Amino acid sequence: MRISLLSFALILASAFSAVLAMPTTSRAFEVEENRYFGPKDSDALKILSTTDTDLLAPLIGSFLALNPGVAIDYTSVSSAELMKAVMLEGAEFDLALSSAMDLQVKLANDGYTLAHYSDLIDLVPTWGTWRNHVFAFSQEPASIVISPAAFAGLELPRSRQELISLLRKHPDRFRGRIGTYDVRTSGLGYLFATQDARTSESYWRLMEIMGGLKIRLFCCSGDMIENVARGDIAVAYNVLGSYARARKDLASRITIVEPEDYTNMMLRTAVVLRTAKHPKLAGAFIDHLLRAAWDTPDVPEYPFHRYPISDEAQNAPFRPIQMGPGLLVFLDHLKRKRFLAEWHSTVQQN
């Protein structure tokens, strides 16, 4: 009943306000899932997120337990839809949680967010916040997921160099059995690819070789993990390590490699939106996330692996992607066009 009313309203709204400013009820952006936590009658904290609802549900539960009477309206979307909702449609949400760091930084840079101040920010490493607007609450590595079965008789690669030499030595074994993100459709894939390209020349060599071996392109980490587990592909490059770790059911059929030369760490971030009706409550939820992510002791409901906080990021293989205006560079449409063109010509040979 509720849903049909909503869709009716949606149709009406899109019919009437294609050009006009969007009314708050309209949902022109594509929603993957909407779930409501807590008492129905209260004014809920509206969260727009790219994180699967199931993954964050335990943390939401503990937040509600600590704040009785509070409700959370959780809407999960893709990162591109999140941007569309916030920047183009002015959708009224309190909080945006996203794995697309570059887009979150752009939101903060372009003035779509509010600052949040709390003592807990001191727990976060300096690279984990930007302007007191963007707050990281996870570190998730860009990993290489390998099918051990496909590598039978070979030593597992520990770095890009080793992967390159393996691919060179055994082209027939891996032809058509390598996967990575299609960076033209995946925001996260694009982020990983641009950071790789920025960090090391070996990225282009790797892409050159992978392109020559008829690389398969995927939309998302989940697909790649499942394909590796099934043995359809032998190696998936730049897979979100946290998702691979989360698939405990596939643990025996996949091996997760965090490259030793360097491993880009994607930071899942939270921002309070300028349209927030409950900025204080949104701040409290951010604090809850930060406490789970950075404070000791670990909380069981935190869904991500906790990597040690290393201030000597230069020496450690784990390199958190640096938040700041640098991330805006790859969002520049000319830059993106050039990068995609180069990437395409490298990967799609023939």
Next chain:
Amino acid sequence: MNEPLQTSGSLRRRLMLQLVGSAAFLATLLFFVVLGFARDVAQQTHDSILLASATSIMDSVSVQADEITVDIPYAALSMLGNVSNDRVFYRVSTRDDVLTGYENLPTTSQSVRSGHSAFDTLTYKGDSIRMVTSLRRLSLNSAPADIIISVAQTREGQAAQLAQLSRSAMQLGLGFFLVATILAIWAAQSSIRPLKQLTEAVSRRGPKDLRPVQRPVPSEMIPLVSSLNRFIGRLRVSLTRSEDFIAEAAHRVRTPLATVRTQAEITLRRVDRAENRASLREMIRAIDESSRAAGQLLDHAMVTFRIDSLERKAIDLTELGRELVDRLQPIAELKDIDLHFFGSGNPKITGDAILIQNAVRNILDNAIKYSPNESAIQVSTRQNGNTARIQVEDEAGGFVGMDTDALTQRFTRGENAAGTIGSGLGLTIAREVVEAHGGVLIIETSKTGTGACVSLCFPLH
């Protein structure tokens, strides 16, 4: 005499206020100069980073296949992120089109030539921004085309930096002011110190000390001090002269008076007529009064002289009292007065025996003179704590209802003194002697209530 002097402000305060005032002025000046300088430096630093960013973007502009392309280097924007957490905006455009970046970023009002840049402070999306605009002329399809690159950053970091700088400048100014104030107080104190020391030295002097000021004084005070010394000198000369004159006059008068008295007595024996005898007696009484006054004036002059250079020797007060009582016994007997001495202990004091003797004798003289016939006078000595006391108690009616302090003024006489020979100098002499020895003179009604009790209290040896 002791009317408060009118003040025309304090030298020290005036000096201090002037010094502190100029310190405050200088500190404020310092604050603004430092702040202005720091602001310029901060602005220049920020501008040069913005320019570096714009230049690196400019360097990535090229013409490929008759199309202008821009490949913004990662460092172009990340370098701005390294300086502060400020928001960054940029725009790459030609004269007609925006190629990339923030389309609605304001444009500079300055005209920029190719290869040059302009800086502006503008407002964008409600925030103050600092923007650099660089221009370069390229050749596109063999026609010139201007590439305009603007890079802007919000100024929160700069504002925070300025706040920090102004805090530092404020602390610097405040510190300067504090140090200057302490120095000002010190300077004011030390320049006023010789004046204070001179004041202390002069006011510490005893009432009879009329020596000139000898201590070294700053050159600015020489005129004042030499005037003071000249004034003291004149005073001393004039005082000495008048004392000398009085002593000389008293001395000159006493001898002829004695002759006149002798002649009057001889004449008295010769004349028989009652009215002549009465006149002569009256004459003798007047002569006695005059010679006694002259004697006391001499005593006073002697006392004044001896006090100036006080001799300090051990004196047994009991012995001194007994000796005096013995000496005056015959005079007391003339009036049938029972004069007796009661000494308890041997209280020792230091001082000039002649002066103390003189003082006690004057008191005792007074007592004998004012006591009715067949009354009693008791002289006693006693030691009380650390004071030695010699007291004379009579039955002469006392000083009931009189200001005992006024009695010790020169030439003031008690109410019952009329008809008795006297000058009013006795108590004055006694008080000056006692005070010169650091003691006090106490005048009270005797225990019996019929007379006076005068005590001379001295500090013990």
